[in-house]
Amino acid sequence: xxxxxxxxxxxxxxxxxxxxxxxxxxxxxxxxxxxxxxxxxxxxxxxxxxxxxxxxxxxxxxxxxxxxxxxxxxxxxxxxxxxxxxxxxxxxxxxxxxxxxxxxxxxxxxxxxxxxxxxxxxxxxxxxxxxxxxxxxxxxxxxxxxxxxxxxxxxxxxxxxxxxxxxxxxxxxxxxxxxxxxxxxxxxxxxxxxxxxxxxxxxxxxxxxxxxxxxxxxxxxxxxxxxxxxxxxxxxxxxxxxxxxxxxxxxxxxxxxxxxxxxxxxxxxxxxxxxxxxxxxxxxxxxxxxxxxxxxxxxxxxxxxxxxxxxxxxxxxxxxxxxxxxxxxxxxxxxxxxxxxxxxxxxxxxxxxxxxxxxxxxxxxxxxxxxxxxxxxxxxxxxxxxxxxxxxxx
Numbered sequence: 412x413x414x415x416x417x418x419x420x421x422x423x424x425x426x427x428x429x430x431x432x433x434x435x436x437x438x439x440x441x442x443x444x445x446x447x448x449x450x451x452x453x454x455x456x457x458x459x460x461x462x463x464x465x466x467x468x469x470x471x472x473x474x475x476x477x478x479x480x481x482x483x484x485x486x487x488x489x490x491x492x493x494x495x496x497x498x499x500x501x502x503x504x505x506x507x508x509x510x511x512x513x514x515x516x517x518x519x520x521x522x523x524x525x526x527x528x529x530x531x532x533x534x535x536x537x538x539x540x541x542x543x544x545x546x547x548x549x550x551x552x553x554x555x556x557x558x559x560x561x562x563x564x565x566x567x568x569x570x571x572x573x574x575x576x577x578x579x580x581x582x583x584x585x586x587x588x589x590x591x592x593x594x595x596x597x598x599x600x601x602x603x604x605x606x607x608x609x610x611x612x613x614x615x616x617x618x619x620x621x622x623x624x625x626x627x628x629x630x631x632x633x634x635x636x637x638x639x640x641x642x643x644x645x646x647x648x649x650x651x652x653x654x655x656x657x658x659x660x661x662x663x664x665x666x667x668x669x670x671x672x673x674x675x676x677x678x679x680x681x682x683x684x685x686x687x688x689x690x691x692x693x694x695x696x697x698x699x700x701x702x703x704x705x706x707x708x709x710x711x712x713x714x715x716x717x718x719x720x721x722x723x724x725x726x727x728x729x730x731x732x733x734x735x736x737x738x739x740x741x742x743x744x745x746x747x748x749x750x751x752x753x754x755x756x757x758x759x760x761x762x763x764x765x766x767x768x769x770x771x772x773x774x775x776x777x778x779x780x781x782x783x784x785x786x787x788x789x790x791x792x793x794x795x796x797x798x799x800x801x802x803x804x805x
Contacts, residue, residue, distance in 0.1 A: 494558065620667050712786070734791040744783070746772035
C-alpha cells in the first residue's frame, strides 16, 4: 500500500465560483500535503471515553497540552483515529488542536470555544508510532473530553464511499424530540456491499434547555458518550461516524428538554469496497481571512481546486469566523448540484467549527477536481484544515 502515499501529495488553490465579481478574485494559495500514514480502512467501535480531564488531570491551561495513550484502545495496525472532542468550562476564548504526539503543533485547529461554553467537534487524526494523540489548548483553562468512535488500520476495515449530502432526517416537519426521547433514522442504504458505518452531519436546533445528543446504532443501548452539546435556541452541528448493524439505521438520543434534529448523510463505509484513507500532517489548505475571499451576498461561493484525480474525498475541519449575519455554510463535491443540506451553522459574530468529510468532484466549468462552499447569506470567512484523504483503492 505504500504506493498510495505519493498519489495524495496534492496542491490546491482557492478560486471563486461563478457569480462572483471579478474584482473579488482570490490569488491562488497552493498547499502541499505530506502523507503521514499508509493507506488504511475504517473500523467502527462501540463509542468509549478515552479522556476526561474533569475526573483526571485537571483543566488544561493556556498553551498547555494533554496526551492520550490509545495503544490500549487500538490494535498494532491502527494508524489514525476518529474522536469526538468536547471542551467545557473554558475561562477564555480559545481553540483546541488535536495532532499526532510525535509531530510539532500544526497550524490547524479542531474546536473553537467561548468562555463558559460546552461544545463538541469530531476530529480525524493520525496516530504517533506508539499510538498517542495530543490535544493543545490555546488560551485560558478548559476541560477536555474525548470519545473514541473508531480507527483506521492498514490490515483490516472498510472502505469509504462519499456522496453529495442527502437529508435523511428533519424533525422540524413534525414534533421535536422530547427529554429522553429517541428518533430512528432510516439511511436508505442497501445491504449490498455490507455497509459497516455511516458518516452524518447532525444539527440540533431550537433546544429548550441545555442538552446533549448521542448517535448510536439502532437497537443497541444508548452509550455513555455524547456527540452534540448545546444550549437553549442554539443551532449546533457535528459530524458523527456511527457503526451500522443489519438494520442499517441510526438512532439519535436527546437527554433534556425538547430539540429538533436534522441529519444529512455524506457517506458510508463498506466491507471490501470503497476508498482507502491516508492521513496527512494537519495543514491549513484555505484561509479566506488572508484576502477576504470568503462567501458574500449574492450567492458567490468559493471553490477549492487542484485535487488529484485519484482523490475521492477529503477529511477536514471547517471553521467559520466573523459572520455578518445568522447563516449556514454547505460544502459539497464539485460537479454536483448544490444540495439541500448544511455543514456549519453560525450566529452573527460567532467563530465555530465542524468536522467535514466531503467528496472531491470534477467540475467541467473549472476543468478541475473541486470542493465547493456556499453560505446562506451575508459574509463569512472560512478556514479549511485538512486531516487526510480518501483515495481510489488499488
